[in-house]
């Protein structure tokens with residue numbers, strides 16, 4: 001499966017990712033599909049598209065592709081400061097409520113119901129136990145282990161190449177975090193918490 005970032009119609013996508021990025025994205029989708037692989041659209045809700053999620057869903061329907069939504073991180077995303085792109089809370093909630101309703105009739109919207117409920121209730125969402133760094137870890141191409149895809153601070157990483165994977169995993173520092181806004185990490189925590197509604201939705205995500 002290939003997850004391809006999609007931010008919205010050309011004016012939105014190109015403004016965020018650079019000139020011609022939308023056309024390149026479409027070429028990438030076509031190439032992946034032509035090779036018989038699955039594509040999931042990864043849509044990050046930001047201040048640029050929070051009022052246009054209807055159009056994002058329409059594009060998914062037009063291409064008949066599953067679409068997964070996540071909020072823009074309130075901080076650094078792969079080294080880039082994206083705080084200016086964080087949508088206001090009410091607009092974000094309104095967008096998620098629309099998506100939750102859409103999901104009831106549209107199987108292409110693949111965030112789980114608990115995930116939508118979590119986002120809608122944020123910043124006081126239902127408690128989800130975090131087992132990152134204990135039952136799963138993120139590994140980067142250099143062999144560095146991190147507790148999860150969000151916790152990428154240097155002081156949390158372990159070197160699986162130098163230490164060996166098992167030792168690095170066992171020595172992962174514990175993080176005390178309850179703010180799980182990434183749908184992937186959230187679903188991992190639901191998975192290990194045996195959340196049945198999340199488990200039912202899981203094949204669509206992985």
Ligand code: SF4
Nearest residue numbers: 130132148177180185
């Ligand atoms: S972002 Fe989620 S998975 Fe990562 S440490 Fe926080 S609660 Fe755990």
